[in-house]
Amino acid sequence: MTKILQRNLYREVADRIGDLIEHGELLPGERISEKQLCDLFGVSRTPLREALKVLATEGLIELLPNRGARVVRLTLKNVKDTYDLMAALEGLSGELACQYISDAEIAAIRQLHNTMLEHYRNRDLIPYFQVNRQIHESILAASNNDVLQEMYSNLSQRVKRVRYSKQMTERYWSQAVKDHENMIAALEQRDSQLLGQILRDHLCNKIEVATLAGVIDTEDDKSVVNN
Amino acid sequence: MTKILQRNLYREVADRIGDLIEHGELLPGERISEKQLCDLFGVSRTPLREALKVLATEGLIELLPNRGARVVRLTLKNVKDTYDLMAALEGLSGELACQYISDAEIAAIRQLHNTMLEHYRNRDLIPYFQVNRQIHESILAASNNDVLQEMYSNLSQRVKRVRYSKQMTERYWSQAVKDHENMIAALEQRDSQLLGQILRDHLCNKIEVATLAGVIDTEDDKSVVNN
DNA sequence: AAAAGTAATTATGAATTCAATATTCCTTTG
DNA sequence: CAAAGGAATATTGAATTCATAATTACTTTT
Numbered sequence: 001m002t003k004i005l006q007r008n009l010y011r012e013v014a015d016r017i018g019d020l021i022e023h024g025e026l027l028p029g030e031r032i033s034e035k036q037l038c039d040l041f042g043v044s045r046t047p048l049r050e051a052l053k054v055l056a057t058e059g060l061i062e063l064l065p066n067r068g069a070r071v072v073r074l075t076l077k078n079v080k081d082t083y084d085l086m087a088a089l090e091g092l093s094g095e096l097a098c099q100y101i102s103d104a105e106i107a108a109i110r111q112l113h114n115t116m117l118e119h120y121r122n123r124d125l126i127p128y129f130q131v132n133r134q135i136h137e138s139i140l141a142a143s144n145n146d147v148l149q150e151m152y153s154n155l156s157q158r159v160k161r162v163r164y165s166k167q168m169t170e171r172y173w174s175q176a177v178k179d180h181e182n183m184i185a186a187l188e189q190r191d192s193q194l195l196g197q198i199l200r201d202h203l204c205n206k207i208e209v210a211t212l213a214g215v216i217d218t219e220d221d222k223s224v225v226n227n
Numbered sequence: 228m229t230k231i232l233q234r235n236l237y238r239e240v241a242d243r244i245g246d247l248i249e250h251g252e253l254l255p256g257e258r259i260s261e262k263q264l265c266d267l268f269g270v271s272r273t274p275l276r277e278a279l280k281v282l283a284t285e286g287l288i289e290l291l292p293n294r295g296a297r298v299v300r301l302t303l304k305n306v307k308d309t310y311d312l313m314a315a316l317e318g319l320s321g322e323l324a325c326q327y328i329s330d331a332e333i334a335a336i337r338q339l340h341n342t343m344l345e346h347y348r349n350r351d352l353i354p355y356f357q358v359n360r361q362i363h364e365s366i367l368a369a370s371n372n373d374v375l376q377e378m379y380s381n382l383s384q385r386v387k388r389v390r391y392s393k394q395m396t397e398r399y400w401s402q403a404v405k406d407h408e409n410m411i412a413a414l415e416q417r418d419s420q421l422l423g424q425i426l427r428d429h430l431c432n433k434i435e436v437a438t439l440a441g442v443i444d445t446e447d448d449k450s451v452v453n454n
Numbered sequence: 455a456a457a458a459g460t461a462a463t464t465a466t467g468a469a470t471t472c473a474a475t476a477t478t479c480c481t482t483t484g
Numbered sequence: 485c486a487a488a489g490g491a492a493t494a495t496t497g498a499a500t501t502c503a504t505a506a507t508t509a510c511t512t513t514t
Binding site for chain 4: 260261262272276292293294295
């Protein structure tokens, strides 16, 4: 049952601009030139401007009346706020998943979990994070709550460009793995309260925020950087 | 420090259309005619279409390629999903509020609480709900999390048009008031875990969903259970 | 030479125009 | 008479054009 995805031009353009932001080709605080992007994508200003409005609603850019658009400059607080929110949503996803998830789906997650452990033992950071994400996504999918998934996806988009998986200390990492052990156990017992609690408290997000503390500029943004 | 709110035409139009939907002047599933709205608002199609795209992103309408837009038809499941999410967000707002709220703000909420109790004793349903909402909004504001407030606001918008305060049974009502007693107590003790828990479990939302069960068309959006 | 003021340029906001897709209404055919 | 086919109409998608606000470049003045 594959979802019909409508390919409007504006949506296409919005996604492409989102990619540019995610991959750092459009920098935080950078002014977005309509003409430049029109030339780049080969579209007129109408769909491009529609895309900008949508991206502003999604929180990726901000619109300054009569002065165009710019990429949102993420502050540490903003990222922290977002992660707090994502943790709460993950908690809910866990609670709901316990109600709706099938044995087969649990088994699949257990499988992923084992794979993740293997990566942990080998200290393969990238594959570890990849499988880690798959586990969380599986639980989210099992929540059977479309609105939740939509919201989570949007929040995830916003902070994608500053997501780091580096600098994971051994101590935090082992704790994260322990969290996952408990998660799987709670899931297999369908203990919704417990799984919710674990996911809300799961260290993962907090680690990332801590890591980011050194990366993102702490001060407010009104700075006109970027020539 | 008062926030600068930009008044773009498209944003103005989007809000106006949102009002039409909220007040039932545009009905669920109803086709939205661009021309009709252009005439109504006295604007050209450009800003109107931008507004439609934004409203689609906000989840109020849906866009059918080459076939215009229509007001989202809320299913019971959709509303339930949304309320579950809102409860989780309220829980988070409570947790955070305990960390950031000032004594003065707590006192103000206590004041609102007393007013609400008065309305409860008099069985003044409308004023009761008004103050009730103010309390929840105060906690949300005290959470000091802008992203959270933005998300909550969006979700609230989506279900506004089906919010009912009627048909509150005496039993549920008294329970809701008890919940509020506990909330205030937790807040005054700054017990974030407890307040979070109370708000997540707060009956209010569930009551509304129960009430709505008779109002909204139950027909599931083919989202049958998992396999 | 620095600051202030003004004209020229550029970019944005919004309306209009052109092109495509969908819908309606009428005719034709079995 | 019902169904199918096809113009005529209306609606949407996207480009272009026009108007207005912001930025830059250039004088002028002190």
